[in-house]
Amino acid sequence: MPEPLIDIRDVTKEYDEGAAVLKGLTLQVRAGEALAVLGASGSGKSTLLNLIAGLDRPSRGSVTVDGLRVDGLSESASAKYRRSRIGMVFQFFNLLDDLTVTDNVLLPAQLSGMPRAQAAARAAELLAYLGIDRHSRAYPGRLSGGERQRVAIARALMNRPPLLLADEPTGALDTVSGADVRDLLRELNSDGQTIVLVTHDLALAESCATRTIEVVDGRIARDVPAVTR
Template identity: 80%
Template sequence: MHEPDPAHLIDLSDVGRTYDDGPAALSGLNLRVRRGEALAVLGPSGSGKSTLLNLLAGLDRPSTGQVTVDGLRVDLLSEAACAKYRRSHVGMVFQFFNLLDDLTVLDNVLLPAQLAGTDRAGAAARAGELLDRLGIARHARARPGRLSGGERQRVAVARALMNRPPLLLADEPTGALDSASGADVRELLRELNAEGQTIVLVTHDLALAEACATRTIELVDGRIARDVTAAVTR
């Protein structure tokens, strides 16, 4: 059995994923991501990028191989354990924000803590800290629909970081933003990684990858076709 290396937050060993009789979405994938890395995943549509994110999030299971995150064999977890794993280990940021428009900004950010059973006072303090840090504290009582795209993505990032997850997953985080808001989110992700946050982001935005990623892989037909580590200074 493959033994994970504790220096790596993510360790995928010989991972394959097939759906029905179609071609393999991932095939024999071996990938290790060190703690504190920012990994950009590039590749054409159908290359396996979304499948990789879903496996790391425990939203899908591999057909073959092992998926280990922070020492946990995610592929072996029960559905209930996967839900707990996502609450404690993974923050997720999506292209279209996935905020609840009937809740305030503050309540959207508080939601992961409530699901995890965190006490209200502690959760409120953490949420206030995040909103202030991300420059959106003035919008705490507003509904997300009244915010710009860039502001909504900042709310989504705050929500993703609420439970201090070791892993932040971002799926096309600038895909629905104008150029100015996209640049704002790129800078935010770069700052988070500089502070030690491990990030895996799927993107078609080469500027995002170049600005944020310490390492870039390209998937083609479910395999890693390119794996490049950025220069130390970026």
């Protein structure tokens, strides 16, 4: 059996006041899975996502992603890791309003040094795949919430990362736009994209996750595969 894409071993995360947010958590995620992480506010689910992204470090334990020990990286190596191996989607899109849709999508390629012609072709491919190519020259402020989230997903996929992380990707969307993004994430996973998403949206977890875990007080209280999707 191949090694897991994400391998978290006995991770504890404590902050200065001494309270442990994660408590000896162990988790493996295989390539091609779509994992939904559920839990109440303060349960540790966002901390878990930050550890996988290399935005935070565990107090104890190890975090390995795509064969790389993330918890031991320097700040510059961690930034390079995120550019090359991680795509991130946020609740409030984090798009730059003074850049066009295409220019927002191109940002990761520019940071990673991708040749301009190759980057332009990749951006056009993604915008067409995600159904927003007609907005390529528009500015984010002129788009709906669902369209802006599609732009954010295109940006996250620009460098072909093996792992897509999504933090409450439907949290700022209306019901129709949220359903649209759920369908998109399910389609991406069906095409082979590994996804880890943190959400309070049970409909999102049920519709697009192949597996769901629930984090309670820093530990995995439930870990179940999807029966149907």
